[in-house]
Amino acid sequence: MLHIAADIGASSGRLVTGIIKDGKLDIQEIHRFSNGFTDKNGIYFWDIDHLLTEILQGLSRVLSMGYEDCTVGIDTWAVDYALVGKDGKRLQEVVSYRDHRTDNSIEKLAKIIPKETIYNKTGIQFLPFNTICQLLEENENLLNKTDNILMVPDYLGYRLTGKAVTEITNASTMQLMNVKAKTFDLELLEAISVKKEQFASLAEPGTILGPLRKDWFPELNLPNCTIINIASHDTASAIIGTPGKGENWAYLSSGTWSLLGMELDSPVINEESYKGNYTNEWGAFGTYRFLKNIMGLWILQEVQRNLPENLSFEQLVVEAKHVQPFMQFIHFDDQRFLNPENMIAEIQAYCRETNQAIPKTAGELAAAVFYNLAIMYAVAIEELEAMVGEKIEQLHIVGGGSQNEFLNQLTADLSGKIVYSGPVEATAIGNLLMQLISSNEIDSLEAGRLLVSDSFEIKEYQPSASYEREAIQRFKEIVSKNKSNASLT
Template sequence: MTNDGIFLERKELQADFLALAVDIGASNGRAVLGRLSPHGKLTLREVHRFANSCVERECVFRWDFDGLSKEVVKSIEKCWKLGFRPASVGVDTWGVDYVLMAEDGSLVDEPIAYRDRRTEGVMERFFREVMSPEEIYAITGIQFMPINTVYQLAADIFSGSDRLRQAHKILLMPDAFAFRLAASMPACRQAGFSEYTIASTTQMLDARRRSWSEEIVSRMGLRRELLPEIVSPGTKVGTYKSPGKPAREIEVVLPAAHDTAAAVAAVPAKPDTSWAYVSCGTWILVGVELKTPLLTDEARQAGITNEGGLEGTYRLLTNINGLWLIQECMRMWERRGKALSIQQVCEAAESAPPDGSLIDPDRPSFLSPEDMTEAIRLLCQKTGQRAPEGVGQTARCIFESLALKTRVVLEKIAGLVGEEPQVIHLVGGGSKNAHFCRMTASATNRVLVAGPAEATAVGNLLTQAMAAGRLRSLAQGREVVRESFALVQYEPSDANYWRKRYERFQEVLQGRKD
């Protein structure tokens, strides 16, 4: 059935549905107005964009939550000034980080950023003193990363910090923005709320029950009352009311509040097709969508995570340290007087000679180095490779390594679920990078469909449309995406070159030298 047919059978939908998605990432935020027509066409208009970065205060990296909250409000006010009246607003962010709220709704302190070094060694201590990796994974199914919420909280517990003693509720970042934004709340105000997809990133959620793990909370010594009620994507939590005149208001809805969950919701996959997704941005998330979690020891050893998705799905995936490597190199080149656009960096990479150095992008030394270019150079030397020189060689090293690591993850996941994906859907900002898309298609030897670039905002908007009853299902939302956005298909090429590069990459991962 055509998209028109699906929507025209609902005669009551005579007007466009407008909603505002505020998508806040680790480096910037933007507000996108979505307009869904009765015929199932979704159009986007960016109404506000703002910078974001963690700031160092007294040797601790923190987020400016108050400043970001003002930008969320500014997004709504700008929308109104432009003459638009969206029915609802939803905020999504990255995972794991949280705000400690006092009983009066004020902050205990500025939220600490996941890249802060306070969690160094905490995960290993947690394994020794609290729970083994096997026990944790059997409950949560979440990939082990030092930045996970559970280890951030453990860092405070182990250090004897006063932060948790002063807190009334722990609110994950998008939940905290919604809490701050809404002027009137339902009964869940006192209990707080945590949207399911963002809560699943904490490594504290029981994957089967979709509720906080009482065992993990008890054994780590965390006060249970600090954790809010888990609620579903699409939950309406209150209303933002403009303080000025004329009086205006907008409903506050929890979308798929984890940005990756929102991006996966916007994957334009066709029904009855075996597919995998690559959500490409600062992080690269590679995975498949399942109806049940995979909590086996094989999945744990493979570094696979089971995060929550829409309609009770699970996002079986692995995080790869993504375009952060390129972003940090660009920052260092600019500091040295060579400011470059991403297009210029890609052109330099294409011109660089083949068969250059390769790196494991997930080495701990790449998480938060002072100088990313130097960190790459040192690792190449350590693994017996020639250190890349200049922009082109360094960028090609990064892009090829990311494409090859994507293949590694896809093969692991295919082996675990027993099914090879027929097509890769690459969504997010990286879908605009034709160089990287071509490289990933060839490295994985699979057809790759790129787009939409604004997948996170689109998934946020689709969730709000579902909450309003304007879409019946996730499948219908994905059909809207296919009908609304230009998608680009890439075919794999240079099979012999990429076979040899993959063999070499496996040697790098195993630590072998030439």
């Protein structure tokens, strides 16, 4: 059976096929497309119809590959949603989490229910764009007309099958799920004037959603597709696709965002995790992703976009290597870096305000990003070890950022951990593994991770003593002194 992962991120999407061949997972990208939010009258929207069209275009290629039947799983980013009316139609465009409507929402929410109460109920970190904050700011008239609030991958599945569900790994990121009751928290829903009945029933990863309604798309020649509810939050799929072994390993899903954490059997909800803004997102098979959400390579993407010269990521790495290390210590989790008008100007303003050397060249700016991200990873690992009470022996870096050998080595050096990088396509691979498990082609998550280890190149980075640990302490001092009240953490 052919399996297809529709893996959609904030900047691009792809359809990746997977099939077990000669004891290895053979994957092939068959369709790639762009994604991004658009400013319409001062509001940032996703073009969700574009994403649906591209999924269908990719599926239309399957028949030409010689396959009449397949399964399909859809994963996307978290927190964003579609409002669907009683007629089954979307009531408005899907607003992006980078929209500024929620800039002050955490403070507004805290006036209704104390933050500590929300965290103890949900175990989810506070981010201004969490679904609870978005719904707090949502248009009241639209909410009154809403029959279903569907997370982005659930909405795409609904458009393909006509069946609506709320897949749990993505649902947990809403900060509306009671971690003990494993369902929606009624007090939190009441606080934002939303009813439980406005959400579809919860679905576990691995359950079948239904067949693709080919009759709805008569203009396309489509295969017979069974849509499967995989772990639809892309990070959840990425962790499934991470080839970790044993217990004392951590992961870093590196891309637009950096998600650094551990896979646990139970949540960690205490004063330390609350103050550190750590989250307990739900994973497949009853696991929890205890992690820190760190501003990732979005920073470098925006620096690259704002540079006067046209430099590739690879060229930026080369330029950064020629710059003296640790010239700036920048708290990139400050909300000011979430979606500034000009990232370069914002970085320079931060350095000016904190009396640090101002990066000006492409190399200096890239170095500031790389060195500070590596420090932030090392700090997060220290915090994880303290909160979980276990010594982390190895860090697995997966996703697009795992290709950055310079940042991988910096992370190993500053954290003192052995770093393993790869696979790059961990999210699509994790998506495919859930389909393989659901289809009884492999019998467990452990077997799936072993299959990943045997199928893809994994690189190893040993820590060296070439960088002084004093850099981490200096970073902590500057962050503590200058930490903004508007910080993401």
